[in-house]
Amino acid sequence: MAKHSILETLNDSLRKDTLDEISTMRFPPGQVLFSAGEHCRGLPLVLGGSIKVQMTGVSGHGIVLYRMGADDICTLSIGCLMTGRGYRAEAVVEEAAEVAIIPKGLFDRLMDQSADFRLAIMESYGRRLDDLMLLVEEVAFHRMDERLEEWLLARATQGQRVLTITHQELGVELGTAREVVSRLLKELERRQQVKLARGKIELTGLVSGLTTA
Amino acid sequence: MAKHSILETLNDSLRKDTLDEISTMRFPPGQVLFSAGEHCRGLPLVLGGSIKVQMTGVSGHGIVLYRMGADDICTLSIGCLMTGRGYRAEAVVEEAAEVAIIPKGLFDRLMDQSADFRLAIMESYGRRLDDLMLLVEEVAFHRMDERLEEWLLARATQGQRVLTITHQELGVELGTAREVVSRLLKELERRQQVKLARGKIELTGLVSGLTTA
DNA sequence: TTGCCCTCTGTGACTTTATCACTGAAGCAA
DNA sequence: TTGCTTCAGTGATAAAGTCACAGAGGGCAA
Numbered sequence: 391m392a393k394h395s396i397l398e399t400l401n402d403s404l405r406k407d408t409l410d411e412i413s414t415m416r417f418p419p420g421q422v423l424f425s426a427g428e429h430c431r432g433l434p435l436v437l438g439g440s441i442k443v444q445m446t447g448v449s450g451h452g453i454v455l456y457r458m459g460a461d462d463i464c465t466l467s468i469g470c471l472m473t474g475r476g477y478r479a480e481a482v483v484e485e486a487a488e489v490a491i492i493p494k495g496l497f498d499r500l501m502d503q504s505a506d507f508r509l510a511i512m513e514s515y516g517r518r519l520d521d522l523m524l525l526v527e528e529v530a531f532h533r534m535d536e537r538l539e540e541w542l543l544a545r546a547t548q549g550q551r552v553l554t555i556t557h558q559e560l561g562v563e564l565g566t567a568r569e570v571v572s573r574l575l576k577e578l579e580r581r582q583q584v585k586l587a588r589g590k591i592e593l594t595g596l597v598s599g600l601t602t603a
Numbered sequence: 604m605a606k607h608s609i610l611e612t613l614n615d616s617l618r619k620d621t622l623d624e625i626s627t628m629r630f631p632p633g634q635v636l637f638s639a640g641e642h643c644r645g646l647p648l649v650l651g652g653s654i655k656v657q658m659t660g661v662s663g664h665g666i667v668l669y670r671m672g673a674d675d676i677c678t679l680s681i682g683c684l685m686t687g688r689g690y691r692a693e694a695v696v697e698e699a700a701e702v703a704i705i706p707k708g709l710f711d712r713l714m715d716q717s718a719d720f721r722l723a724i725m726e727s728y729g730r731r732l733d734d735l736m737l738l739v740e741e742v743a744f745h746r747m748d749e750r751l752e753e754w755l756l757a758r759a760t761q762g763q764r765v766l767t768i769t770h771q772e773l774g775v776e777l778g779t780a781r782e783v784v785s786r787l788l789k790e791l792e793r794r795q796q797v798k799l800a801r802g803k804i805e806l807t808g809l810v811s812g813l814t815t816a
Numbered sequence: 817t818t819g820c821c822c823t824c825t826g827t828g829a830c831t832t833t834a835t836c837a838c839t840g841a842a843g844c845a846a
Numbered sequence: 847t848t849g850c851t852t853c854a855g856t857g858a859t860a861a862a863g864t865c866a867c868a869g870a871g872g873g874c875a876a
Contacts (some may be wrong), residue, residue: 428838447740455736469729472722474778478736501721508714509685515728518683522735523668527660529743530778533834534862565743568862572825588824588871590734746863747833769853772853780834785854801842 392490394435395461399506412490423481430470432491436462439487452548452566465518482513538574546593553591605703607648608674612719627701636694644705649675652700658692666778669734676733687740751787759806766804
């Protein structure tokens with residue numbers, strides 16, 4: 391049964407109706423939930439797993455905009471749902487994900503009848519705007535070596551020691567070219583902070599923050 | 604009296620209440636409507652003029668995120684309003700602006716009682732997310748000379764022939780350094796596409812698109 | 817096992833952009 | 847005029863993006 395904190399905002403009656411109307415689906419890694427241009431079928435609630443949202447520019451380059459995990463709402467879908475426009479980005483499952491979709495009719499009803507539901511939706515929107523503003527700042531003003539180290543460090547603190555990712559994919563994460571990633575990683579390897587192998591990056595000695603001082 | 608398309612979404616009774624409760628204010632160019640860290644006092648409706656929203660990163664650099672004009676809603680404020688967090692960006696008046704502020708209590712009531720009002724708010728959110736996603740792509744993948752020319756061209760098509768702006772300000776528009784803007788403008792002057800003077804840029808012969816081909 | 821092929825990685829050469837440091841010009845006010 | 851402040855121009859250098867290509871790794875079919 392669907393378990394998502396936004397359901398907690400509903401009173402018993404609405405929650406029951408909602409649980410009756412939605413069904414949860416499971417998606418394997420690599421599955422594309424929606425791609426650019428597609429139309430929106432409802433508001434996806436992420437119950438678990440990890441989904442990345444990325445866009446591909448006119449230049450042909452891609453960049454990861456943000457990730458969604460357990461208890462997240464796919465805020466991006468709301469705009470498409472309300473205006474009928476197609477998605478501008480695509481969503482790809484990273485870790486096997488569980489998703490429930492709230493159909494438009496039900497969404498409208500929940501927005502109408504629950505102030506707490508509205509609040510949760512608005513909060514989600516606010517957070518997403520914040521995320522994107524921070525990303526703009528990051529992309530515009532931060533050095534690529536710092537951004538790469540921060541990205542790796544974030545994985546390291548999640549307990550991951552060996553990452554399975556290609557330089558190309560890492561380039562999309564950071565919005566840069568594969569060659570740039572390769573060169574920066576090689577430099578990190580020279581400093582003994584990582585060990586490289588085809589499709590793998592082993593984190594051996596990343597130092598937070600101070601490596602660029 | 605306040606004139607804003609979102610008021611059209613309200614029925615007569617709610618509109619009357621709203622008009623009773625809000626008052627419009629005028630702000631001169633340069634006026635700061637809110638700055639980073641400040642808390643939100645209500646949802647601003649832009650009735651006229653032009654307001655730019657920009658943020659300053661940890662790096663100390665600024666970048667213009669988007670602009671608001673007549674009939675816009677300051678979507679950014681909603682998140683702050685609902686969560687109580689401070690603003691992450693600042694809003695500065697460019698052309699003398701007229702603004703009405705919907706206090707939180709009234710906003711909650713309108714969200715509760717008008718489906719059309721909700722729709723308008725959601726649409727506004729959706730558009731803003733789109734804007735920011737496009738900006739990320741722009742900043743990450745487009746060349747600075749193209750972005751500068753596009754920026755100037757947009758002004759040219761608005762009928763402006765002489766822009767009053769410094770290279771520093773133009774740098775903030777594009778999220779780059781003043782020197783970069785100076786050099787690129789100098790190159791455009793060599794190609795007879797602009798004439799430069801202290802604090803002014805005269806657009807003499809900008810060619811759309813093909814200059815970089 | 818061998819050979820083939822496709823993907824991934826490494827790297828040189830060059831362009832574009834960012835940063836730093838400094839110079840000089842334009843406007844303003846005492 | 848002198849002095850001050852802001853704005854613009856530019857050389858030197860570092861970082862990042864682009865292009866082109868070489869070679870390594872790994873899977874798979876013969």
